Amino acid sequence: xxxxxxxxxxxxxxxxxxxxxxxxxxxxxxxxxxxxxxxxxxxxxxxxxxxxxxxxxxxxxxxxxxxxxxxxxxxxxxxxxxxxxxxxxxxxxxxxxxxxxxxxxxxxxxxxxxxxxxxxxxxxxxxxxxxxxxxxxxxxxxxxxxxxxxxxxxxxxxxxxxxxxxxxxxxxxxxxxxxxxxxxxxxxxxxxxxxxxxxxxxxxxxxxxxxxxxxxxxxxxxxxxxxxxxxxxxxxxxxxxxxxxxxxxxxxxxxxxxxxxxx
Numbered sequence: 184x185x186x187x188x189x190x191x192x193x194x195x196x197x198x199x200x201x202x203x204x205x206x207x208x209x210x211x212x213x214x215x216x217x218x219x220x221x222x223x224x225x226x227x228x229x230x231x232x233x234x235x236x237x238x239x240x241x242x243x244x245x246x247x248x249x250x251x252x253x254x255x256x257x258x259x260x261x262x263x264x265x266x267x268x269x270x271x272x273x274x275x276x277x278x279x280x281x282x283x284x285x286x287x288x289x290x291x292x293x294x295x296x297x298x299x300x301x302x303x304x305x306x307x308x309x310x311x312x313x314x315x316x317x318x319x320x321x322x323x324x325x326x327x328x329x330x331x332x333x334x335x336x337x338x339x340x341x342x343x344x345x346x347x348x349x350x351x352x353x354x355x356x357x358x359x360x361x362x363x364x365x366x367x368x369x370x371x372x373x374x375x376x377x378x379x380x381x382x383x384x385x386x387x388x389x390x391x392x393x394x395x396x397x398x399x400x401x402x403x404x405x406x407x408x409x410x411x412x413x414x415x416x417x418x419x420x421x422x423x424x425x426x427x428x429x430x431x432x433x434x435x436x437x438x439x440x441x442x443x444x445x446x
Contacts, residue, residue, distance in 0.1 A: 188225075200237065212248070214260065218267065231279035232260055236267030236292065244274045251278045251288075251304030253322060259286070266292035266310065277302040284323055291328070300332075309346065318350075327362060329380060336371075345431045347384060349377040358440040362427045363394065372443045373402065386424075394424045401428075402442050 185199045191209040199205065200219035209223050212230035217223075218237035227241050231248035241247070248263040250256055261279040264287060265271075275296045280287045284305030291310035296302075300314035303321050309328035318332040321340030326332075330344055333352035338344065345362030354371040365377045376398055381391060397418055404411045412432065419426040432439060 215248070231263055233263040233265070233279070235265045236269070238267050239265060239269045239271065241271045242273045242275075242298075245271050246274075246276045247271070248279050249276065251281045251284075251322070253281050253304055255283055256281055256304075261286045262288065264289045266290060266294070268293040270295045272296060272300075273298040275300050278304040280305045281322075297334070303340070315352065329384065331380070341437060343431070343435065343437070346427070347377055347380045349380055356440070358438040359431075359435050360440045362431055363424060364440065366440055368443075371440055373440050374442070381424075390422055390424070393422045397421070397425045397428075403444075408441065 185201065185203045187193060187205040188207045190207045191205045193211045194213035196213035197211045198216040200217055200221065202220040203217055204222045206223050206225035208225055209227045214232040215229045216234045218235055220237055221235060221239045223241045224243055226243040227245050229247045233248035259282050261281060263277055263279045269290065277290065278288060281304050288302060288304055288306050290302060290308045293310055294308065294312045296314045297316045299317045301319045302308060305322050306320050306324045308326040309330065311329045312326060313331045315332060315334035317335045319337045321338060323341045324338050325343040327344060327346030329347045332350045333354060335352055336350050336354040336356065338356040342356055343359040345360060347362060348360050348364045350356060350371065351367035354366060355369060356371045360366055363376050363381060364373050365375050366372060367374050376395060378391065397415065401411050401415050416429060419429050
């Protein structure tokens with residue numbers, strides 16, 4: 184059975200999964216579905232059409248499914264979807280989507296969101312991400328799996344961040360970041376590959392060498408970046424990571440985050 188503190192307010196229509204604990208002074212809206220074996224420690228607000236997967240732990244003063252911070256919003260009932268196994272720390276905010284953006288903000292499984300981090304409306308966040316303290320997404324961002332965003336970093340609206348990227352602390356991210364990239368700086372620049380993350384994902388020495396050689400040719404070879412990109416396209420078959428990077432670049436509609444000296 185669920186365990187609900189008598190001070191919590193659960194609206195009619197809300198669904199609370201088996202084994203879930205709702206702590207003191209939580210407020211749960213009528214269109215909310217919370218999975219099994221979750222723990223809302225206290226003072227948590229969940230509203231809109233929000234779905235929370237099994238086994239999530241949510242800390243005090245988190246606010247989930249609140250209206251999108253968009254001037255286009257007119258009070259429509261839109262969605263926030265949070266996957267299983269997430270840890271959402273103190274004062275995290277995640278906004279529901281907008282009608283114009285598809286109506287859904289989504290967060291994958293096993294994410295770890297440190298205190299005061301923010302997921303803006305219509306963002307789509309992958310699995311196994313880590314958002315450090317006060318990491319912030321503007322609206323409509325796309326974040327791949329295993330991404331780490333450093334503390335106090337902010338990602339501009341509509342920006343894409345590929346899988347296994349590491350964003351350093353206190354970065355302003357204005358451009359799309361290729362999968363496996365490592366970025367740093369007041370306004371983020373590409374410093375190389377996230378080799379630590381790649382090793383943790385079991386990349387062999389041979390694979391690392393292959394992808395690093397591709398990276399050097401693409402970003403530091405002779406000619407302009409456009410020329411190097413065209414020359415690199417046949418290399419997609421050498422490694423799945425290379426194919427993923429090239430596919431990511433090919434689908435982009437915004438500027439790409441480049442090394443400081445790239446042309």
